[in-house]
Amino acid sequence: MDWGTIINNTLAGLLTPTTIAFALAALGLAMHFGFAGLLNFGIAGFMAIGAYGYAISVLTFGLPWWLGMIIGVLGSIAFAVLLGVPTLRLRGDYLAIVTIAAAEIARLLFLTTAFTDVTGSADGLFGYNSAGGFSSANPFPPGSYGFGPWTYNSETLWVLTFGLGVLALCIWLLWALMRSPWGRVIKGIREDEDAVRALGKNVFAYKMQALIIGGVFGGLGGIVYAAFANVSPGVYVTSITFFIWTALLLGGAATIFGPVIGSVIFWVLQAFLSNILPELAINGILPVDGTQAATLRFVLVGIGLMLLVIYRPQGIFGDKREMTFVK
Amino acid sequence: MNFLSVGNPRRLLKLLIVVFTSLIIGLGLLTPANADTVGEEYDYAVLGNVKIEGVAVGGVRMVVEGSGYSAETLTSDDGSWLIGVPTKDVYSVTLDESTLPAGVVVLEGEPTQEVELGLSGRVVMNFFIGEGERNEVSFVDQFISRFIYGINFGLMLGLASVGLSLVFGTTGLSNFAHGEMVTFGAVAALVFGVFMQLPIWVAIPLAVIASAGMGWSLDAGLWKPLRKKGLGIVQLMIVSIGLSLTMRYIIQFFIGGGTEQLPGFDSPKISLFGAVALSSNDLYSMGISIAVIIGFAVWLIKTKTGKATRAISDNPDLAAASGIDVDKVIRIVWIVAAALAGLSGVLWAYFRPGIKWDMGTQILLLIFAAVTLGGLGTAFGALIGALIVGILVETSGMFIPSDLKYVGALVVLIGVLMFRPQGIMGRKQRIG
Numbered sequence: 237m238d239w240g241t242i243i244n245n246t247l248a249g250l251l252t253p254t255t256i257a258f259a260l261a262a263l264g265l266a267m268h269f270g271f272a273g274l275l276n277f278g279i280a281g282f283m284a285i286g287a288y289g290y291a292i293s294v295l296t297f298g299l300p301w302w303l304g305m306i307i308g309v310l311g312s313i314a315f316a317v318l319l320g321v322p323t324l325r326l327r328g329d330y331l332a333i334v335t336i337a338a339a340e341i342a343r344l345l346f347l348t349t350a351f352t353d354v355t356g357s358a359d360g361l362f363g364y365n366s367a368g369g370f371s372s373a374n375p376f377p378p379g380s381y382g383f384g385p386w387t388y389n390s391e392t393l394w395v396l397t398f399g400l401g402v403l404a405l406c407i408w409l410l411w412a413l414m415r416s417p418w419g420r421v422i423k424g425i426r427e428d429e430d431a432v433r434a435l436g437k438n439v440f441a442y443k444m445q446a447l448i449i450g451g452v453f454g455g456l457g458g459i460v461y462a463a464f465a466n467v468s469p470g471v472y473v474t475s476i477t478f479f480i481w482t483a484l485l486l487g488g489a490a491t492i493f494g495p496v497i498g499s500v501i502f503w504v505l506q507a508f509l510s511n512i513l514p515e516l517a518i519n520g521i522l523p524v525d526g527t528q529a530a531t532l533r534f535v536l537v538g539i540g541l542m543l544l545v546i547y548r549p550q551g552i553f554g555d556k557r558e559m560t561f562v563k
Numbered sequence: 564m565n566f567l568s569v570g571n572p573r574r575l576l577k578l579l580i581v582v583f584t585s586l587i588i589g590l591g592l593l594t595p596a597n598a599d600t601v602g603e604e605y606d607y608a609v610l611g612n613v614k615i616e617g618v619a620v621g622g623v624r625m626v627v628e629g630s631g632y633s634a635e636t637l638t639s640d641d642g643s644w645l646i647g648v649p650t651k652d653v654y655s656v657t658l659d660e661s662t663l664p665a666g667v668v669v670l671e672g673e674p675t676q677e678v679e680l681g682l683s684g685r686v687v688m689n690f691f692i693g694e695g696e697r698n699e700v701s702f703v704d705q706f707i708s709r710f711i712y713g714i715n716f717g718l719m720l721g722l723a724s725v726g727l728s729l730v731f732g733t734t735g736l737s738n739f740a741h742g743e744m745v746t747f748g749a750v751a752a753l754v755f756g757v758f759m760q761l762p763i764w765v766a767i768p769l770a771v772i773a774s775a776g777m778g779w780s781l782d783a784g785l786w787k788p789l790r791k792k793g794l795g796i797v798q799l800m801i802v803s804i805g806l807s808l809t810m811r812y813i814i815q816f817f818i819g820g821g822t823e824q825l826p827g828f829d830s831p832k833i834s835l836f837g838a839v840a841l842s843s844n845d846l847y848s849m850g851i852s853i854a855v856i857i858g859f860a861v862w863l864i865k866t867k868t869g870k871a872t873r874a875i876s877d878n879p880d881l882a883a884a885s886g887i888d889v890d891k892v893i894r895i896v897w898i899v900a901a902a903l904a905g906l907s908g909v910l911w912a913y914f915r916p917g918i919k920w921d922m923g924t925q926i927l928l929l930i931f932a933a934v935t936l937g938g939l940g941t942a943f944g945a946l947i948g949a950l951i952v953g954i955l956v957e958t959s960g961m962f963i964p965s966d967l968k969y970v971g972a973l974v975v976l977i978g979v980l981m982f983r984p985q986g987i988m989g990r991k992q993r994i995g
Contacts, residue, residue, distance in 0.1 A: 275797065322981035328797065329737045333931050334980055337973040340928055350964040474924065478804050485801070524816075531816045538809030545801045546789065561797035 249507030253464035262495035264453030270489035273426030281339025286455030294368035301368035312455025360468030488554030602647025629654035717953020718852035726900030732876030732940035742923030748905025774905020938986030
């Protein structure tokens with residue numbers, strides 16, 4: 237067993253563009269579910285629309301990268317409004333079903349061969365980072381940066397810096413919002429919608445605002461991921477939504493840093509398992525073949541999610557009193 | 564009988580895949596010297612290969628036109644052709660159907676299609692040809708044919724939906740793992756029918772029994788303890804998501820990522836009337852679905868357990884107070900729901916055809932759509948919803964690209980929630 241490589245790869249999982257993208261999406265879910273009590277199972281759709289909005293604006297309409305990213309964000313706002321209007325007046329589990337359905341609609345529309353010219357169909361989109369000037373906006377000269385497991389080339393360093401900047405901004409925004417009067421109304425809606433309504437607040441408008449803000453975080457997650465990897469419809473499946481939920485509940489749904497730390501733990505664990513399970517299989521310690529070993533880590537995610545919700549629904553950092561979904 | 568009607572999308576697709584694959588293989592073996600070529604002096608070229616089920620067709624007239632240029636050639640004996648073109652532009656390619664053998668036509672698209680020369684300067688244009696009567700299947704016939712397919716699909720969707728609806732009605736749980744219960748039934752049939760080589764008429768009932776056992780053990784091992792623990796419905800819903808991930812990947816762990824087939828999956832077609840042709844599998848499937856649904860309805864309306872189930876759906880506290888053993892009824896509901904889902908999985912494996920580890924995930928949202936359309940928690944509403952969704956999915960392929968056919972059903976789901984959130988049969992107080 238090559239423990240050096242395993243530990244190295246595991247530690248590298250601490251800081252990758254994927255981890256940052258996940259943390260942003262989980263932050264959006266914290267806004268939706270943790271603070272506003274909205275059951276959004278379509279965060280993958282928000283990410284997809286952010287990513288495709290950016291890539292399509294650059295590739296099809298020739299816009300610069302920053303304008304493309306803004307359009308990606310506007311796209312996720314539009315998606316939030318589109319979802320919110322029919323469902324925010326209904327009970328929570330309807331929102332869950334509609335959001336998961338809407339995310340699938342978005343994915344199927346990006347996947348269909350009918351719009352291949354624009355969406356690239358199953359191949360997805362690539363080359364937009366250089367076409368839109370995101371790559372040439374890189375302030376770091378080519379070379380190798382960092383040390384040990386955290387060694388990056390200048391492109392990855394640029395994506396990481398950009399992603400961390402966006403993440404820091406979003407964390408600050410969420411923190412500021414949640415200690416403002418607006419945030420208290422939002423938490424009030426989560427606790428008792430009717431009581432807030434009785435105080436004369438427009439519950440629908442507040443929920444819509446929360447849906448939009450969380451949706452923008454999700455869209456930014458998709459954009460950061462797109463700045464690093466190609467945009468591919470196979471990424472934005474419902475499984476990714478559930479993985480982000482796992483990361484969120486791991487850290488603590490109604491906290492600011494919980495979703496971020498949850499995502500980091502999730503990806504470090506994934507990196508560890510994806511390295512150690514095939515090793516164990518090769519060395520005959522686990523009686524399975526390599527592909528099965530890779531599948532096993534997703535089985536563990538599912539079991540982990542169940543145990544988490546049953547035994548520690550508030551997550552690592554959460555406060556059980558803030559978990560109204562725990563009856 | 565080798566009649567191939569366009570009104571049968573799956574079989575057509577299968578044949579097209581065969582034809583297309585053979586075309587690609589044919590192209591790989593093709594050497595330019597064999598091809599019947601014109602205009603070789605130009606830098607750019609349109610080329611292709613005409614084959615029917617792997618057999619080359621020579622002497623077919625191909626015409627390329629565009630940008631004031633026109634050329635034609637006949638395919639050589641190995642079916643290949645190449646026409647050089649002067650500019651990198653859009654050309655229209657025509658396959659002269661009158662030069663094809665009798666009864667063979669272009670099955671997909673028109674016999675004239677546009678091609679654009681890409682970066683390589685060469686573009687391959689192959690036509691999907693085969694025995695068939697492209698123009699002779701009228702719109703009405705095609706619609707009727709797809710409508711019947713839709714009913715078939717809707718019935719198997721209904722089997723899965725009534726179970727989900729019953730579980731929701733009695734426990735309040737939106738069970739995201741229901742799709743995996745559908746997959747489980749199909750995989751169980753695969754294990755009994757293929758791995759253990761049992762005859763299929765033994766394997767299917769065994770698969771349904773195994774599914775029922777799965778429902779029993781899920782309730783005994785997971786859901787009942789969680790009810791006792793007093794978990795909220797949102798918590799239970801997220802647990803069901805975890806369960807769905809776990810089951811899905813366990814199934815992938817055992818059967819891998821490929822598609823498996825049950826014995827006799829490509830039964831021959833029987834022509835019924837007009838252009839409507841169904842396979843014996845389709846007929847059996849519909850018969851089984853209808854029989855089981857009638858049995859289920861009688862159970863729900865007439866028997867004591869069925870009445871108790873409906874009582875709990877209406878008001879669990881009142882039901883418990885009037886002496887109904889709620890836990891026992893919920894246990895039975897889980898068993899029935901899992902058995903119906905398993906049966907629907909087996910039938911769907913024949914309908915698709917094929918068994919894949921994530922097939923349940925694909926159908927889960929359609930089941931939700933059916934249940935919501937009919938009204939959450941109403942068993943017969945779910946059945947009607949399932950029929951509507953099934954028919955919609957199958958017939959919508961005539962109007963929108965076939966890879967978007969599930970989108971139609973999901974859009975309807977969202978539309979229903981906008982205008983009639985309680986569904987067709989639901990009551991308003993349920994929507995909260």
